[in-house]
Amino acid sequence: MLWKAIEPLGRVPEHVMLVALGLAVLLSIALNSITHSRVTIGILLVCISLAVSRLQLRESIGVGLLAIAGLVVAGELSGSPAEDLSLMLSVCLIFLVTYAAKQRKATRAAEAREAVLAERARIAREIHDILAHSLSAQLVHLEGAKLLLRAERTAEALDRVTRARDLAKSGLDEARRAVSALREDPPALPVALRTLAEDFETTAHRSCTLRISGAEHRLTPETELALLRTAQEALTNVRRHAPGSPVQVELAFDRTWCDLRVTNPPSAEKGSPGGGYGLVGMRERAELLGGTLSAGEHDGGFLVHLRVPS
Structure with missing residues (x-):
């Protein structure tokens, strides 16, 4: 439910999101120093996760450093910096975990694109092999038929035309089989x-x-x-x-x-x-x-x- 609620953030301009997350981080730290509520801690960690997943690495590092700096200042003002140390570690952990998940997702997407390109190349090579062989053989027979007709050797020319027709039929059948094989498990x-x-x-x-x-x-x-x-x-x-x-x-x-x-x-x-x-x-x-x-x-x-x- 949470991710469905924040999905529209993906359409927000990046600079607007950067400012909004920065302000949200500072506000959650300020409220946490007053209320010491788990809700404010959760909001802070969600903001860090959003920054890593939605922003570029440089901008997300900026948000993370802003959170660490805010926690340090809040700890000094409250006189208990050790209390915010665990929260700093939580911020770093959320940052690293979210970044690792983002990298895995990017890697899977790249592998999927490579697989699509490889499949396209395989299909192109398959169709090319079929058509190149069939058409080149037909050209040879038709060229021979033309020369035979000029020499008035009609019987031999007819045989060449017949062979060219058979090759065209065979090539068409092969192309159909190739398309069928691409659609189903061979x-x-x-x-x-x-x-x-x-x-x-x-x-x-x-x-x-x-x-x-x-x-x-x-x-x-x-x-x-x-x-x-x-x-x-x-x-x-x-x-x-x-x-x-x-x-x-x-x-x-x-x-x-x-x-x-x-x-x-x-x-x-x-x-x-x-x-x-x-x-x-x-x-x-x-x-x-x-x-x-x-x-x-x-x-x-x-x-x-x-x-x-x-």
Whole structure:
């Protein structure tokens, strides 16, 4: 009830509040020297607490020093300075306790702001990864279709346009899934990887073997998202650059690290040209988490290896 009563003080100009609290401190000290009432002591301590919580540190120190000086003068005038010594100690204690509480509140507010900014950055990075990959791949296919049309190779141009359409649909689906994941609690990483493997087998008509080793446990949302997006990018690259090739996804848990390996043998079919810009983003995401990502030829095939702290 007390804090509800004094809440409007937060809208009072600071200089007005400083003068008002200073006068209230002096008046409560004067009344206490006459009445020696607990009510006046309570008013004095409330004023000190208000000064610390509502004013800047310099102004609140001024109010505190004014209270100490007033108690010293009141003690000298009454001839019993020792009697006001305990009250001085109470003033100092209230000052320190209120200031510590104010600092804790400021720290929590700063941490909350940092969390909001970090979440915004994560959302921006997630949407960017999806759109950048989808749109860049579409541009490659559409540019190829334009060149093929100029060469009057309409069948091949139509195939490029069809691929660009499929990529646009896939990118839209990924964006919807990302927004849905941001709104609700995402599934555990092994479950998400199994869904990803099943989607690959359905769309690519090739096997996608998933192997999980070690004691499964939940990782931080950022880490699980990095692992999932890396697997997703690797499977997309297999469809583009090694069509018809089967894939093996391995996820290994231990107490300190988590390893993701996506491997595929070479394909007899000709893939689409273009660089792996998506893997560059995945490498940056891994470095932010304190991990590493490598991608390249391995045992005649291709390996994407992500290692992040668990």
